[in-house]
Amino acid sequence: MEKQTSPYRWGMVVDLDRCSGCGACVVACQAENNVAICGKKEIAEGRNMHWLRIERFWVGEYPNVRARFLPVLCQHCRDAPCEPVCPVYASYHNPDGLNGQVYNRCVGTRYCGNNCPYAVRVFNFYSHQWPKPLENQLSPDITVRTRGVMEKCTFCIQRIRRAKEDAGGEGRLIRDGEVQPACAQTCPTEALVFGNLADPRSRVARLVRSPRRFRLLEHLGTHPSVYYLKGGGREHV
Amino acid sequence: MSEPTLPAAKSAGRMNDAMLSSLRPPTLRWYLLAFFLGAVVAWGLYAFGYMVSTDMSCTGLDRPVMWGIFIVNFVFWIGLSHSGTMVSAILRLSRANWRRPILRAAEAMTVFTVTVGALFPLIHLGRNWVFFYLIPYPNQRGLWPNFRSALLWDATAIFTYVIGSSLFLYLGMLPDLAVARDRSAGWRRTLYGALAMGWRGTAREWLIFHKASTLMAALIIPVAVSVHSIVAWDFAVTVVPGWHSTIFPPYFVIGAILSGVAAVITLMVIIRKAFHLEEYLTPLHFDNMGKLLLVIALLWSYAYFVEVQTTWYAHEPIEWEVFSFMAGKYTPALLLMLVGNSLLPLTALCFRRIRRSVGAMLAISLLVNVAMFIERYLIIVPSLSHKNMPFVWGTYFPSWVELSVTAGAFAGFALMYTLFAKCFPMVALTDVRELEARKVLVPFARAELPSIAGKEAGDD
Numbered sequence: 001m002e003k004q005t006s007p008y009r010w011g012m013v014v015d016l017d018r019c020s021g022c023g024a025c026v027v028a029c030q031a032e033n034n035v036a037i038c039g040k041k042e043i044a045e046g047r048n049m050h051w052l053r054i055e056r057f058w059v060g061e062y063p064n065v066r067a068r069f070l071p072v073l074c075q076h077c078r079d080a081p082c083e084p085v086c087p088v089y090a091s092y093h094n095p096d097g098l099n100g101q102v103y104n105r106c107v108g109t110r111y112c113g114n115n116c117p118y119a120v121r122v123f124n125f126y127s128h129q130w131p132k133p134l135e136n137q138l139s140p141d142i143t144v145r146t147r148g149v150m151e152k153c154t155f156c157i158q159r160i161r162r163a164k165e166d167a168g169g170e171g172r173l174i175r176d177g178e179v180q181p182a183c184a185q186t187c188p189t190e191a192l193v194f195g196n197l198a199d200p201r202s203r204v205a206r207l208v209r210s211p212r213r214f215r216l217l218e219h220l221g222t223h224p225s226v227y228y229l230k231g232g233g234r235e236h237v
Numbered sequence: 238m239s240e241p242t243l244p245a246a247k248s249a250g251r252m253n254d255a256m257l258s259s260l261r262p263p264t265l266r267w268y269l270l271a272f273f274l275g276a277v278v279a280w281g282l283y284a285f286g287y288m289v290s291t292d293m294s295c296t297g298l299d300r301p302v303m304w305g306i307f308i309v310n311f312v313f314w315i316g317l318s319h320s321g322t323m324v325s326a327i328l329r330l331s332r333a334n335w336r337r338p339i340l341r342a343a344e345a346m347t348v349f350t351v352t353v354g355a356l357f358p359l360i361h362l363g364r365n366w367v368f369f370y371l372i373p374y375p376n377q378r379g380l381w382p383n384f385r386s387a388l389l390w391d392a393t394a395i396f397t398y399v400i401g402s403s404l405f406l407y408l409g410m411l412p413d414l415a416v417a418r419d420r421s422a423g424w425r426r427t428l429y430g431a432l433a434m435g436w437r438g439t440a441r442e443w444l445i446f447h448k449a450s451t452l453m454a455a456l457i458i459p460v461a462v463s464v465h466s467i468v469a470w471d472f473a474v475t476v477v478p479g480w481h482s483t484i485f486p487p488y489f490v491i492g493a494i495l496s497g498v499a500a501v502i503t504l505m506v507i508i509r510k511a512f513h514l515e516e517y518l519t520p521l522h523f524d525n526m527g528k529l530l531l532v533i534a535l536l537w538s539y540a541y542f543v544e545v546q547t548t549w550y551a552h553e554p555i556e557w558e559v560f561s562f563m564a565g566k567y568t569p570a571l572l573l574m575l576v577g578n579s580l581l582p583l584t585a586l587c588f589r590r591i592r593r594s595v596g597a598m599l600a601i602s603l604l605v606n607v608a609m610f611i612e613r614y615l616i617i618v619p620s621l622s623h624k625n626m627p628f629v630w631g632t633y634f635p636s637w638v639e640l641s642v643t644a645g646a647f648a649g650f651a652l653m654y655t656l657f658a659k660c661f662p663m664v665a666l667t668d669v670r671e672l673e674a675r676k677v678l679v680p681f682a683r684a685e686l687p688s689i690a691g692k693e694a695g696d697d
Contacts, residue, residue, distance in 0.1 A: 148293060
């Protein structure tokens with residue numbers, strides 16, 4: 001384990017037993033992060049820009065069919081496959097354990113996108129426009145990405161930065177629950193919980209100790225910061 | 238070897254004439270060919286310009302298949318560039334005398350294919366205009382490229398190979414340029430004069446030349462092996478199922494040599510026909526190249542077998558999924574690849590009559606390279622199509638832009654080669670004549686005495 005140089009190690013818990021697959025997180029993420037608006041055509045081509053997707057699986061045989069939902073976002077791996085392959089350090093690891101993405105450094109080799117086992121990196125194949133009046137919704141805190149650039153979930157790093165500034169002004173650390181990304185804030189069933197894994201008393205750290213926890217593609221040794229919870233039941237997600 | 242590697246002794250002037258025939262003023266047919274190739278290159282450039290000026294949505298790429306035919310081209314062209322090193326350097330070091338008439342063709346091919354190949358990583362970038370971020374240059378922000386990335390290793394290895402193979406080509410051409418200088422007038426004389434760097438052909442110059450050629454030949458082989466190993470690492474060091482495989486570097490090097498040797502055979506046929514060099518490129522040369530191709534095809538088949546059988550035996554679910562998807566969706570291509578790279582060369586090239594038939598060798602060598610292109614496609618695209626998350630499995634088909642750029646690359650290579658053939662000696666003239674000098678009986682008064690030039694070690 002590498003040396004911890006920051007008091008924070010941001011992580012998330014996704015409780016699959018609570019997720020109803022409503023998709024509010026996807027919409028919230030899009031609104032918060034200046035994610036481009038894609039039409040039917042782009043989505044049909046597999047070029048949608050969502051940083052967070054809800055995978056839907058059907059379990060069982062008709063008539064006993066049940067839908068299962070799996071929200072997948074950037075797993076912010078501790079040993080992220082996307083990072084070493086980037087030739088220009090556009091994809092890098094920050095001290096808080098986040099996988100950063102420097103948009104204006106990215107040259108678009110798309111190597112990170114190929115090497116991400118979770119396929120959560122999205123590439124700006126199109127030169128995106130925001131039709132009026134949607135451009136008024138663009139957040140000034142976040143770069144609007146140009147064509148030819150890779151992008152992905154940042155755990156709403158702009159919110160984390162703002163919270164750090166506020167806390168720093170008062171000479172304290174960020175309190176548990178003080179900052180949360182748009183998806184977690186919006187989730188009506190509280191299936192998404194965000195927090196500091198380095199603080200053993202935080203809500204997220206307590207949830208992570210649950211026997212229901214697992215991580216996606218754990219066998220690859222990427223050590224994701226996103227944990228999933230799934231209890232009993234005969235069907236697996 | 239009982240069969241002569243040279244035609245019957247001729248006067249030096251006539252040999253020079255024959256071997257420098259490519260330097261004669263271009264005919265109308267040459268202009269037509271150059272114009273046609275230029276037009277295809279222009280079309281490829283237009284397609285590339287269209288992609289740069291609009292956006293990358295005009296390609297067939299999507300999520301998850303973010304690398305497509307541009308990268309296939311990259312691996313293919315870098316693979317072809319192994320011809321020069323293989324045919325020229327290895328045969329030079331092993332003192333195989335039959336190599337001499339085909340040296341230049343192979344070495345020039347190396348330089349042009351590696352040039353075309355090196356363009357593709359730049360073509361496929363999302364933001365080509367900031368490609369210099371990939372170059373380690375001192376800048377005010379103190380930012381360096383990431384040397385942990387296989388793409389940086391690529392850039393380093395390919396740049397080394399471009400420089401090395403250009404020097405190798407140029408060094409070998411030095412005495413030939415001097416001959417061309419002495420036989421030409423006008424601007425050509427000035428050009429060859431400058432390029433020949435005052436070569437006079439003194440004993441000391443020849444001594445240094447031989448040492449330098451041997452040294453270059455020995456040095457270029459490890460560079461060539463490392464280049465394609467590193468290209469293989471682009472894939473092998475990832476966690477993508479179907480790419481992450483330790484056999485990849487040797488397998489890619491063997492594949493590269495296979496396509497390179499086949500391409501040299503193709504070019505030998507074309508050059509032989511175009512410049513009427515039937516006397517110098519004899520069935521003996523095709524016979525020997527055929528044997529070489531047979532050996533490499535055997536090696537390739539072995540490497541492919543090892544790759545597939547370990548995956549099959551382990552039956553790791555996602556790896557096996559990639560293989561079964563590839564075999565299901567690309568069955569005709571897979572079969573063509575197996576026939577072209579393995580079954581056909583392994584059977585046909587066992588027969589001396591086929592190896593000595595120029596037409597058959599042309600067909601086989603072309604098919605090998607078609608199969609090698611498919612092989613690269615089948616490594617790159619199906620693996621990306623079916624990665625670890627089944628929810629985002631996808632497919633890929635190249636768009637008109639990607640196909641146009643590919644056509645432009647083929648035409649660009651052919652155009653560079655055509656121009657080179659018209660401007661520089663296409664047959665390694667002095668190398669051939671050196672052999673002649675060793676063998677020939679020198680007329681001395683009414684008797685004929687053996688030449689005093691000693692035999693090279695290993696000559697028969």
